[in-house]
Amino acid sequence: MFYHRKELFRPVSVGTPDAQFGQYLLEQFGGATGELTAALQYWVQSFHVENAAIRDMLQDIAIEEFNHLEMVGKLIAQHTAKIDQTDVYDAPLFQIKGGGPHFLDSSGSAWTATYIQEGGNVVRDLRANISSEAGARQTYESLIKRTKDEGTKAALVHLLTREITHANMFMKALDAMGKLEDPYFGNVPPDDTVDIVFNLSAGEDSRGPWNEKPFRYIENPQPQGGFPPPPVNPDDEKAKLTGVKKVAAAAE
Numbered sequence: 001m002f003y004h005r006k007e008l009f010r011p012v013s014v015g016t017p018d019a020q021f022g023q024y025l026l027e028q029f030g031g032a033t034g035e036l037t038a039a040l041q042y043w044v045q046s047f048h049v050e051n052a053a054i055r056d057m058l059q060d061i062a063i064e065e066f067n068h069l070e071m072v073g074k075l076i077a078q079h080t081a082k083i084d085q086t087d088v089y090d091a092p093l094f095q096i097k098g099g100g101p102h103f104l105d106s107s108g109s110a111w112t113a114t115y116i117q118e119g120g121n122v123v124r125d126l127r128a129n130i131s132s133e134a135g136a137r138q139t140y141e142s143l144i145k146r147t148k149d150e151g152t153k154a155a156l157v158h159l160l161t162r163e164i165t166h167a168n169m170f171m172k173a174l175d176a177m178g179k180l181e182d183p184y185f186g187n188v189p190p191d192d193t194v195d196i197v198f199n200l201s202a203g204e205d206s207r208g209p210w211n212e213k214p215f216r217y218i219e220n221p222q223p224q225g226g227f228p229p230p231p232v233n234p235d236d237e238k239a240k241l242t243g244v245k246k247v248a249a250a251a252e
């Protein structure tokens with residue numbers, strides 16, 4: 001059951017409307033890291049997660065994200081309530097589509113379901129969610145740096161804070177499954193290269209725990225695959241080249 005209350009989850013009060021900033025805010029309404037993406041991602045994940053406690057968490061956070069979507073929408077509506085001709089070059093999206101939020105990002109690209117990461121396995125879902133929260137937090141930080149309006153800033157700092165809380169919840173859920181530090185999940189066992197790491201960018205190398213023991217570090221990786229068979233293409237041009245010779249590889 002969905003039941004909407006008209007009061008906002010948290011206060012949203014814009015002091016000085018700024019249509020251009022309203023356009024930036026679209027990033028968190030109809031953009032990849034935005035609240036619609038988060039709300040729909042966690043909500044749809046809840047349909048295929050068997051664990052009741054994690055399903056409950058996903059539903060709680062999904063609905064909080066819908067609250068955030070409403071707050072960002074109200075911010076955009078207040079920032080674009082008065083667009084006169086002087087703002088036309090600053091906020092062209094609102095001149096064309098009218099004031100208020102639209103499911104576009106700050107560049108005018110339409111929201112797309114390809115932003116949503118979900119499916120198959122709850123570990124995959126929760127790891128994707130940590131990434132989503134990181135993206136949302138970073139976008140909010142960029143937005144906070146671009147506004148001087150105190151009311152806007154207060155709302156955005158709250159929204160940024162909540163994304164940190166959500167990331168923490170998803171990390172705790174993975175930890176409770178023993179999957180925060182264990183990269184393996186699912187039902188297909190890895191092959192014997194699972195502990196091998198390659199040095200594939202030469203010059204001024206740096207090492208860290210990601211390529212020290214118990215990892216097996218390959219300092220000078222060599223190709224293991226041999227030469228692949230040449231392509232077979234019945235439609236390709238069959239003309240013979242003149243002046244072509246095979247040359248032995250130069251010794252190093």
Ligand code: MN
Nearest residue numbers: 035038065068
């Ligand atoms: Mn949010």
Ligand code: MN
Nearest residue numbers: 038162163166
């Ligand atoms: Mn969140």
